[in-house]
Amino acid sequence: MTDRLKALADAGVSIWLDDLSRERIETGNLTELVTSSSVVGVTTNPTIFASAISNGERYDDQVRGLVADGADADGVIFALTTDDVRNACDILAPVAAATKDDGRVSIEVEPTLANETDATIASAKALWAAVDRPNALIKIPATLEGLPAITEVIAAGISVNVTLIFSVERYRAVMDAYLAGLEKAQEAGIDLPTIRSVASFFVSRVDTEIDARLEKVGSDEALALRGKAAVANARLAYAAFEEVVASERWQALAAAGAHAQRPLWASTGVKNPAYPDTLYVSDLVVADTVNTMPEKTLQAFADHGEVTGDEVSGKAAEAQAVFDQLTAVGIDIDDVFVTLETEGVDKFKVSWTELIDTVKAQMAAVAGPTQA
Template sequence: MTDRLKTLADAGVSIWLDDLSRERIESGNLASLVEESSVVGVTTNPTIFAGAIAEGERYDEQVRQLVADDKGVDEVIFELTTEDVRNACDILAPVAASTKDDGRVSIEVEPDLAHDTEATIASAQALWSAVDRENVLIKIPATQAGMAAITAVVAQGISVNVTLIFSLERYRAVMDAYLTGLEQARDNGLDLSRIRSVASFFISRVDSEVDKRLEAIGTDDALALRGKAAIANARVAYAAFAEIAGSDRWGILADAGANAQRPLWASTGVKNSEYPDTLYVSELVVADTVNTMPEKTMQAFADHGEVEGDKVTGRGGAAQSILDQIAAAGVDWTDVMLALENEGVDKFIASWHELVDTVKAQMEKQGS
């Protein structure tokens, strides 16, 4: 069944699992996915950790000890999550050693800091130091405040997963922030070959928002465009990536040993049951990209996903035409992108509060 995943990997798409738990780590499940299902990376978020901590007993002993040591909830979260990520990094270390860019595990800065540049930098530094593994990526949201933080931490040699990217304009700013950070790292005398980055471009949420607006407009032309925005948006983004990859600015950094900031397709689980459950995987196949999938999506692709060659390169013009048609139908694209970013940050913060509440409950349980 996993031959389809291998075919996807052979097409140049790095398969990263969008999930992590101590159960996966200690049971050997994560190692099995790496060995048998072409998984070469892991992404996490506070909701994932909240579910893992609430559902399993493997955290109980550590929580009990941290409570006995009089640690606060933020310290407990930090210790639990960095330990899981450190151990996942160790499992994926052979992948990191044998590939150029994979074997990476991501962990997010505290979401409440999304609009605070200096606090985001401090959080990234603390996570990088605590995990203490070269194959960790620190997730920083692509807010306006995040741009300066990305540059600052990359300049210090910290590898970054830039998350919550929706618009082409913000994606260009992310790529510029990364290149500026690399230039500063080079000037600081750092080894650029040790710095890695991905840019997480969100997919399914774009269709959810645009489809809702197209349905409100209700014309035949508008309704015919449902389910097309997200893939078109991603293909236009990839064209922007290719443009930067061919620039003199990047060429100078590449000659100095820098690694490209690969596009990562995030939020690839289909939210509309009318669409194929592998839509955001099969339609975004292109080499040197990452697709981070919930296990349900990964299993669906393993069962019936199809790889029909490169579905992205050279399609930027046609994709832009679809976006123009959506705008002509009456969808305010700028407002869509603003709404998605604001909603993304709100969900980011709500996810953190969910984790805080979950850990508080576990602390009360283990401390009683």
């Protein structure tokens, strides 16, 4: 089964697991995925941590100690999540040492700060200091307020996973923010080769939103476009990436040792059961990219995924034609991306609330009936 994952990795796609738990760390499962399934990185989010903390008892002792020390829910979350990410970073450290850009583990700034630049910067710096591992990545959402935060955090020498990117327009702004951060870091005398970044371009949610709108239109022309927008959008994003890395501005930074901000395909679990469950992996194979997958998608690709070569390069015109057709049948593309970002931020905030509620329940449980 892992031969298919190896073929994907050999095609230049870095396979990252979109999941983390203390159980994966302590049972050796994460190590096994690294050694046997070509997994070379990990991404996390509040929903992932809420699930991990609520399942099993591996966090109870630490929660009990933190409660005894007077920690509130935010303090418990910070301690639990940074510990897990630090330990995962240690497991991935050999990969980081053996590769140019992999072996990375991401942790997200508090989602409620998505529209607050200064607070995002402060949160990113606190997480970076707490994890204290060079192969960590701090996730910052690509909101308008997040863009200057990305620049300032990169300028401080902190590696960043920019998340929640939907449109190519915003992706271009993200790449500009990264280059500006590198330029400021260079001016400050920071060693550019120590900085890494990925830009997480969300995939499946684009089809979910656009497909629903196409079904409301209901014409044969509209219905024939279902399931095409997400891959086309990602292919246009990759074409934008190619433009940036060919620019004189980037070449000057590369000459100083800077690493490219690789495109990362996120939200690659297929939501529509009518589509192949490996669609957002097999149709987005191209070198020097990352695909972060939930375990279900990872297992599906290991079982029956196919690698048929580069599926992205040179397909920008074909991808643009899809969007021209979407516009022609009445889809407001700009509104799609505004909706997706707004909903994305809201979902992040809901996930954060769920994480807080989960941790509070754990705190009450370990405190016992006399202290609850």
